[in-house]
Amino acid sequence: MSLAIITGASSGIGAEFAKQFKENGLADEFWFIARRTDKMEALRDSLGVKARIITADLATEEGIGAVKRALEEEKPLVKILVNAAGFGNFGTFEEVSERDCAAMIDVNCKATVLITHMTVPFMEKGGRIINLGSGSCFTPLPAFNVYASSKSFVLHYTKSLNFEIKKYGLRATCFCPGWVETEFLGKATAKPGITHPKAMKPMLKCSDVVRKCIKASVKGKTLCVTNWYTKLQHLLFKAVPDVLLTKTWLGMLTKEEITEEKEG
């Protein structure tokens, strides 16, 4: 049996990893971790696989503790870990609450680090870790600041991790796609009257980007950037001063005024 542990398995990119791992035989047993139990059960049933469902809010100590307890109880042999749980809120300094800032850091950074830390001792030689970065992790992005900064953290964390886990025969890949068709952007713009990009295009197909990431991970690559325009951005970010790119980004932002509904 080959076990894959996937956080954020209840939708989007995490669920697509499960589907493709099963299709290409990389894993035949799963642990799915997220808050929405019904979605993870539906995924397990649709794939017809053995899966332990861990319902956990990874922004909380209890949620992280539930994963730790499961690992210590079962002492599984893990082949693949995917840290896909994450979210982002658009909005300026004034528009994003302290609570949302903290939750983004807790899920995107803290949970990624802690779940990696507690899973590595259970991973088999040749095992793979995939951490969800983002095309937004390469440069400062006002009005997506905490999210983009959290993904920068994931990028640097993954790069260093590779030096640290080499002795165990493990490799980690930071996966940085552009905008992907999932629930992510709907949630990121869910609050009315916040600053956000006018257009989020091109939108990438989840199945395409995940396929590319799996290839990169199997090859042991540290970084997987998809697709061509995100690769171009990545190159530009290296060559052009941050301030110029950040100014271009600022020109792409918009904000709808909230109008009061008139009665009668």
Ligand SMILES: NC(=O)c1ccc[n+]([C@@H]2O[C@H](COP(=O)([O-])OP(=O)(O)OC[C@H]3O[C@@H](n4cnc5c(N)ncnc54)[C@H](OP(=O)(O)O)[C@@H]3O)[C@@H](O)[C@H]2O)c1
């Ligand atoms: N879509 C994009 O454009 C895009 C681009 C680059 C990177 N990414 C990254 O890709 C990853 C997956 O996102 P997605 O696009 O697949 O979005 P999605 O469809 O919204 O999926 C996000 C997943 O994260 C889980 N999650 C969120 N908050 C959680 C919490 N507090 N505790 C436990 N699980 C939580 C969600 O499960 P529950 O709601 O059931 O808890 C869900 O399974 C994220 O890290 C995101 O930052 C997305």
